[in-house]
Amino acid sequence: MPQKQMLHRTELLVGPDALKRLSTTKVILFGVGGVGSWCADVLARSGVGHLTLVDSDRVCVTNVNRQAQATSLNVGRVKVLELESRLREISPHADIRALHKAYEPETRDEFALESFDYVIDAIDSLSNKVDLIKTALAKGRPIFSAMGAASKLDPTRIREASIWKTQGCPLARKVRQRLRQSGVEGDFVCVFSDEVLPNHDIPSACGTRSCMCPKPLPAESSAPDWCAKKAQVNGSIAHMTAAFGMHLAGLVIRDIYCGTRSQERSEPSLETA
Numbered sequence: 001m002p003q004k005q006m007l008h009r010t011e012l013l014v015g016p017d018a019l020k021r022l023s024t025t026k027v028i029l030f031g032v033g034g035v036g037s038w039c040a041d042v043l044a045r046s047g048v049g050h051l052t053l054v055d056s057d058r059v060c061v062t063n064v065n066r067q068a069q070a071t072s073l074n075v076g077r078v079k080v081l082e083l084e085s086r087l088r089e090i091s092p093h094a095d096i097r098a099l100h101k102a103y104e105p106e107t108r109d110e111f112a113l114e115s116f117d118y119v120i121d122a123i124d125s126l127s128n129k130v131d132l133i134k135t136a137l138a139k140g141r142p143i144f145s146a147m148g149a150a151s152k153l154d155p156t157r158i159r160e161a162s163i164w165k166t167q168g169c170p171l172a173r174k175v176r177q178r179l180r181q182s183g184v185e186g187d188f189v190c191v192f193s194d195e196v197l198p199n200h201d202i203p204s205a206c207g208t209r210s211c212m213c214p215k216p217l218p219a220e221s222s223a224p225d226w227c228a229k230k231a232q233v234n235g236s237i238a239h240m241t242a243a244f245g246m247h248l249a250g251l252v253i254r255d256i257y258c259g260t261r262s263q264e265r266s267e268p269s270l271e272t273a
Helices: 008-014 016-024 036-045 079-090 126-138 170-181 238-266
Strands: 026-030 050-054 095-099 118-121 143-146 158-162 189-193
Touching (some): 008 016, 016 238, 036 050, 036 079, 036 238, 079 095, 118 126, 118 238, 126 143, 143 238, 158 238
Parallel strands (some): 118 143
Antiparallel strands (some): 158 189
């Protein structure tokens, strides 16, 4: 099926110039869980032509309730490869790369952030999240970041704001503290919510070494066991994580659209030239 036909409705909305910019835009997305997977889905459906996905995890049965690529049939498979396969079916013309590895300070230089137009952060690990933000800002790359999407049910409380102006989000507060401690003063937009609901008092193996998550294979001995490292695992649900991911994708799409419109306004029209 021709790509132009697939993106006809998008072109009607944003116009041919913005659609062309979308097709040449290079995005790298870190973390393809409940937030990142839906962000990638929307970017692919919207015509982003170059999308790199980074994640070191495998599909867990507890992912099925909120992650775009997770089903009852692919538990245990590499999460980023499953998402890549899904996106290729959605957008066969796009250049989609899947990197089955973790972003960490030790691996940061492997991703060449300076070669991308946008960096999207959907990482759970606080230390790696902050390092990614610092690295993107230092390289002058636009970065959009997701704060905590768990422990929430009300999508009307999701907001977009500067990291320095977020309120009520525990993760955003910790990110700000780490950035201040590092002397970082740069700014970026994040998606957050001030809603925080408590977990129900239900026994759970999540977040322990006896959790249900598939363990790394022997060939992946260096892969982080993220679940076992978590101090606490909070409840989460698809309509919230997906809404966070779609907000992130929308930030990219709107930035491209507004940039195109701004360029059109700055060019002299035939009537005034």
